[in-house]
Amino acid sequence: MEKIKDRIGENPVVEKLARAEETAWINPKKECWDDAGETFDVRPEEIEGARARLERFAPLILRYFPETKDRGGLIESPLEEIPKMKAALEEKTGSAVAGRLLLKEDSHLAIAGSVKARGGIYEVLKYAEDLAVKHGMLKDGDSYAVLGEEENRAVFRKYTIQVGSTGNLGLSIGIISAVLGFRVIVHMSADAKEWKKQLLRKFGVEVREYEQDYGEAVRQGRALSDQDPNSYFVDDENSRTLFIGYATAGKRLKEQLDEQKIVVDKEHPLFVYIPCGVGGAPGGITAGLKWVFGDAVHCFFAEPVQAPCMLLGMASGLHNEIAVQDIGLTGKTDADGLAVGRPSAFAGKMMERVLSGEVTVEDRKLLQYMKLLMDTEEIFLEPSACAGFAGVSAMAAQEEFQKYVKEHGLEPVMGNAVQIVWATGGSLVPEEMRRQYLEEARILSLNVPGFAESGNWYKGNLHSHTVNSDGHLTPAESVKLFREHGYHFLCFSEHDRYTDYRDEFDCEDFIILPGLEASAVLYESEGSKLRPKVHHIHGILGTKEMQKQATKEPYKHMEIHPVDKYYGDWDGAKAAQKLADEMTSRGMIATYNHPIWSRVREEEFIHTKGIWAMEIYNYGTVNESATGYDETYWDVMLREGKQIFAFASDDNHNDGIVEDACGGYIVVKAEELSHEAIVKNMLAGNYYSSSGPEIYDWGIRDGKAYVSSSPVYRIDFIAGNCINDGTSIVCRSVDETVESGEYVLKGHEKYVRVKCTDRYGKTAWSNPIFLDRENA
Numbered sequence: 033m034e035k036i037k038d039r040i041g042e043n044p045v046v047e048k049l050a051r052a053e054e055t056a057w058i059n060p061k062k063e064c065w066d067d068a069g070e071t072f073d074v075r076p077e078e079i080e081g082a083r084a085r086l087e088r089f090a091p092l093i094l095r096y097f098p099e100t101k102d103r104g105g106l107i108e109s110p111l112e113e114i115p116k117m118k119a120a121l122e123e124k125t126g127s128a129v130a131g132r133l134l135l136k137e138d139s140h141l142a143i144a145g146s147v148k149a150r151g152g153i154y155e156v157l158k159y160a161e162d163l164a165v166k167h168g169m170l171k172d173g174d175s176y177a178v179l180g181e182e183e184n185r186a187v188f189r190k191y192t193i194q195v196g197s198t199g200n201l202g203l204s205i206g207i208i209s210a211v212l213g214f215r216v217i218v219h220m221s222a223d224a225k226e227w228k229k230q231l232l233r234k235f236g237v238e239v240r241e242y243e244q245d246y247g248e249a250v251r252q253g254r255a256l257s258d259q260d261p262n263s264y265f266v267d268d269e270n271s272r273t274l275f276i277g278y279a280t281a282g283k284r285l286k287e288q289l290d291e292q293k294i295v296v297d298k299e300h301p302l303f304v305y306i307p308c309g310v311g312g313a314p315g316g317i318t319a320g321l322k323w324v325f326g327d328a329v330h331c332f333f334a335e336p337v338q339a340p341c342m343l344l345g346m347a348s349g350l351h352n353e354i355a356v357q358d359i360g361l362t363g364k365t366d367a368d369g370l371a372v373g374r375p376s377a378f379a380g381k382m383m384e385r386v387l388s389g390e391v392t393v394e395d396r397k398l399l400q401y402m403k404l405l406m407d408t409e410e411i412f413l414e415p416s417a418c419a420g421f422a423g424v425s426a427m428a429a430q431e432e433f434q435k436y437v438k439e440h441g442l443e444p445v446m447g448n449a450v451q452i453v454w455a456t457g458g459s460l461v462p463e464e465m466r467r468q469y470l471e472e473a474r475i476l477s478l479n480v481p482g483f484a485e486s487g488n489w490y491k492g493n494l495h496s497h498t499v500n501s502d503g504h505l506t507p508a509e510s511v512k513l514f515r516e517h518g519y520h521f522l523c524f525s526e527h528d529r530y531t532d533y534r535d536e537f538d539c540e541d542f543i544i545l546p547g548l549e550a551s552a553v554l555y556e557s558e559g560s561k562l563r564p565k566v567h568h569i570h571g572i573l574g575t576k577e578m579q580k581q582a583t584k585e586p587y588k589h590m591e592i593h594p595v596d597k598y599y600g601d602w603d604g605a606k607a608a609q610k611l612a613d614e615m616t617s618r619g620m621i622a623t624y625n626h627p628i629w630s631r632v633r634e635e636e637f638i639h640t641k642g643i644w645a646m647e648i649y650n651y652g653t654v655n656e657s658a659t660g661y662d663e664t665y666w667d668v669m670l671r672e673g674k675q676i677f678a679f680a681s682d683d684n685h686n687d688g689i690v691e692d693a694c695g696g697y698i699v700v701k702a703e704e705l706s707h708e709a710i711v712k713n714m715l716a717g718n719y720y721s722s723s724g725p726e727i728y729d730w731g732i733r734d735g736k737a738y739v740s741s742s743p744v745y746r747i748d749f750i751a752g753n754c755i756n757d758g759t760s761i762v763c764r765s766v767d768e769t770v771e772s773g774e775y776v777l778k779g780h781e782k783y784v785r786v787k788c789t790d791r792y793g794k795t796a797w798s799n800p801i802f803l804d805r806e807n808a
Contacts, residue, residue, distance in 0.1 A: 036348075036358050045347040049392065050359040052337045054422075056430040057347060058389040065326040068385040074272070076323045079279045082154060086280065089157045091177040093143075096211050100142045107149055109137045111288040111452075116408035121421065124404070127428040131449030132294075135405075136285065136304075139413050139458035144204035146369070146417075146457035147278070147313050152204030152266065154277025156193060159264050160212055163191065185213035192217060194257040195266040196250030198309065199228045200369045200457050205266050206237040219253035221246040223364065223371035227462050245363050246310070246372050247355070268312050269352070269376040278316025282324040289450075296328050299445050305423030306454040307416055308333035308390075309372040311342045315379035317454065322386050330388040330440075332426075334419035336365035336395060342383075343390040345375040352377035366395040367416030369457060389436065393422035396476045396735035399779060403473035412466055413458040420453035427451065472779030475803050476735035482786075482798055483729065484718050487701040490710060492521035494545070494572065494698065495625065495647065495681035500590075501526035501549075504686045511537050511544075513686075517694045520705055525549040525570055528595050530587035532573070534707070543705060547572040548587065549625065550615060552596035552607040566630045567608045567637065570623040571615035575711050582619030604636025612642045621711065623679065626650045629659035638669045644715060645677040648797065649723055651695035652683035660696075663787075663797070670783050670800060671752045677714075677799045680721035696723050717799035724794025730786055732801055736774045737784045739798070743769035745791040751775070751784040758784070766791040777803075 040046060048055050062068075090105030100107060111134055118133040138147040160179065164170045169184045178184065192215040195205040202218040209216040216237045220229060221244065229239045242249045250269060257265035268274060289296060296302045302325055306314035311333075318331040333342055338361050345351040355374040356363050363373035401418035405411050427433045437443055461469070497503035498510050505513065507524060514522050523545040524531045532546035550569050556562040571587075573579070579586060587593070593614075596607060608624070615622040624637055625647040646669065650660030666678050680696035700719040702709040713719060720727045730739040737749050747770055751757040757780075761773040769791075775784065783800040 036354060039350065040348045043348060046344065046359060049337075049340050049344055049347070049356075050361065052361060053392075054337060054394060055340070055343070055392045056389070056426045056432040057343055057391070058432050058436045059346065059384075059387050061384050062388060063385045065322055065386070069322065069326070072319070072322075072386070073382060074276060074279060074319050078276050079282070079320060079323060082276045083280050083283065085158060085161065086154060089161075089176050091175045092179050095177050095180050097142055107142050107153065108284055109139070109141045111136050111285070111292070112411075114405070114409050114411070117405050120404050120408045121424055121428065125425050125429040129424060129428050129451065130446040131451060133424065134450060134452045135409075135411065136452050136454045137411070139417050139455040141459075143207055144200065145460035146200035146204065147317075147454070148200040148204040148457075150281055151271075151274040151277035151313060151316055152195075152201050153208045154280070155266050155271060155273045156205060156208045156212070156214075158273055158277075159193070160188065163187065179212070188213035189215065190262060191215070192257070192260060192263040193266065194219065194253050194263055196246065196253040196268065197221075197224065198246045198368050198371050199224045201266075201268055202232060202239075203228055203460070206232040207235050210235040210237050217253070217256070219249040219256075221249045221371070223368045225368050225465070227465055231460065247374050268310050270378045271312065272378070274312050275316040275319070275379065275382075278313050279320035279323070281317045282320025282322075285321065285452075286324045294450055296325050296450065298328055300328070300448045300450065301442055301445060302329040303423075303427060303449060303451040304329060304331050304454060305391075305420035305452070306331065306333055307367070307370055307419035307456045308335050308342045309339075309370045310374075311376040311379035311383070313456070314454075315376070315383050318383060318386060331386070332388050332423045333390045334422050335390065335392050336367050336370050336398070336419070337361075337392045338395075339363050339365050339367075339371050339373065340390070340392045341372050341375040342380060343392060345377075345380045346384065346387070346390070351375060351380040367398055367419065369414075369416040370419065389433070391422045391426045391430075393419055394776070396776060396779070397422065399469065399473035399476050400735060403470060403477050406470065412461070413455050414461050415469065417456045417458050420455070424451055424453060475781065476777055476779050478732050478803065479734065480732045480801050481729075482731040482801060483701050484713070484716075487703050487713070487718075488705070490520040490700045490702055490705055491697055492519055492523070492545070492700065492710070493682050493684075493694075493696070494523045494570065494623070494679055495525050495549070495650070495683045495696075496522055497526060497683070497685050498524055500524065500529055500531055502685060504688070507531070507533055507537070510684075510686070511542070513693060515542055519694075519697070521545055521710055523547045523570075523572055525572075527551060528593045530571070530589070530591045530593065532589040541705065543707060543710070545572050545707065545710065546589075547620065548593055550593050550611050552598065552602075552611050554598045554602045554604075554607075556600070558599045565602070565604065565632050565636075567604070567611055567632065568625040568630060569608070569611040569615060569643075570625060571618065571620035572623070572711070573707070574619050574621050575708055575715070578621075579619035582617060584617045586618050604632055605639060608637045608640045612640050616642045621715065623647060626653050626660055626683065627662050627665055629653040629657070634665055634668055638665065638672065638674070643676060645679050647681055648678040649680035649696050649721065649795070650683045651681065651723065652685065652690065652692035655690040655692055655695075667750065667752065673782070675802055677717045678721060678797060680723055680797065697721070699726070720796055720798050722794075722796040724792070725788045725790050725796040727786070727788060727796045727798060730798050732777070732784070735777050737777060737786065737801075738772070738774050739786045739788065740772045741788040741796065743771050743790070744788040744796075745769065746789050747773035748787050748789070749773070749775035749784060750787065751777075751781040753782050754778075754780060757781055
């Protein structure tokens, strides 16, 4: 990074890119087309020559690919207006999208289902034509369909075509080359999707895989091809032929706009947004558009924040002499076709005086745009193909783009503008992969508050013992203690004795939750007092509806629940289930308490049905024997798909031996302090647990989990179920604090929760937000 800084100096754009921030950039070197076009390296006659060549090959394309019949063997994609998507983008950005919004669906190009069908197929056809001329395979007046005859295919079989690719270029080169008869080798980076490799293999293509990035696949492929005089390498980084093949799109678009009676001129500007990887495809398209529309067209590229190679090359002036890894980025992105670390110098230098600007976009937004388009227009694109929508959003809302409009005198005519998002791939994506993409997009589009918007906060302890079991305070003394410490509710969870002190202690600012702590005990043997294991399960009186649905009579005040006793051995899972069933059958909420203190194995309780929450922090047993931390078991249950909340409590006995009161509690958000309101919100997870810190707000918004809290030392976002899910924000020293944090969801998480810990180890825990479809 230091050597790079020495070469480029202080560069705010590069610094912003290095932080992986979304960036809107206007090209300061852009010139008017009269000046730039005069010396532009690719000339219009070359593009016209390519158009003519594609028309000559149309009969052969039609022979192999009947789906091109409607255009007589020419490969072209639809141009479709998307007004519902425009309205959705306006709602998303909070700004108006000027003029009309259209989608150029290269995602649905025949043969390869991506923009790469333009340049990639063109280059293979040109090579085939060169060989046909060399070997006398064509006579004057011959239709190019004769190249499909077996004797001509036999000639093509003597030659090999090779290419390095992240996916879509490999598909286009591989499919057309194999169909024509060539031997084909596609060198693919680790970022390439498995389904693309499998599809190529179905066509008989040899796929060679590399653990490194796209650049290494290209280097290896080029080196291998150079060793074989009968091998032809399609060089995405430097191919003029490829570039010209893409440029034929300019005149084709003009024809489609004319068909729809859409005018493009100074008074009716055209804005085009194109996803960019190495740069050949968007560069070629831009060249073609500039030769057709001149200064009436304004072209912008869009790249992922972790792989903005073209923007980095242009903004730094170093082009292919700099890679995204040089500034600390990974080059990795879910947009596999854009996972390129180093740009094409050929394309970058061509664009230096003609490109209007660039945007970078986070992966999660690509998936959000994909879902938005599917929801509004029922059009599926792969994530990389949606990058152009970031350009539309930037034009609507970003200051840099608005400044561009003003400086180019476009403000008065923006109402006449046509904006085109160039969709680069998607129609060949397998159905299962589509469902996976859309599910990830659904998760990344969720807006789920962790707490209800309205209500008051009420602090309470769910686990407390008095002289009615093995505690040392009377119920009145216990109520006095907790009220003095700011509590609003308390559950007397006496061992195997149900109590209901509501009539005695309920008042305007304090209530009792009736309940008990039911026991199943495994004794070492009959007559022994040693207890190798126990189950302790709370029963807390449920809502009115739960009481109404109860299948057994409710407990009465001071009623004894018989202890379930086992000797020598037990079926722990059955014992736990029996207790839980007894609690729920009486209209009560069941919780599972302090499993580490209870010495049970996880299989003896984690599958218990009917459990509302697990006690993950027990202040009393923490101080008694360090056996009150049970958070790990909670995650085991969550990862197995169990929808379960958690709570912190005291389990106070007030015996004076250890501190065990007012150290673990929950804080419930409810509309009022009543039994019904508190219990309903507990059941909904509308609370947090704590041993000290406060959580003010948390939830999921726009693909990110967020939290705000009292000052703490660290914030942890815990998510399931894959390696590296979640993140931690930790202060550099214990003297520092943090009060907020974010975690960018990856899209496959099943749940996410947050905990906030101060420098003394005191912690606040949220409940999980469940992200799988049936629970979100």
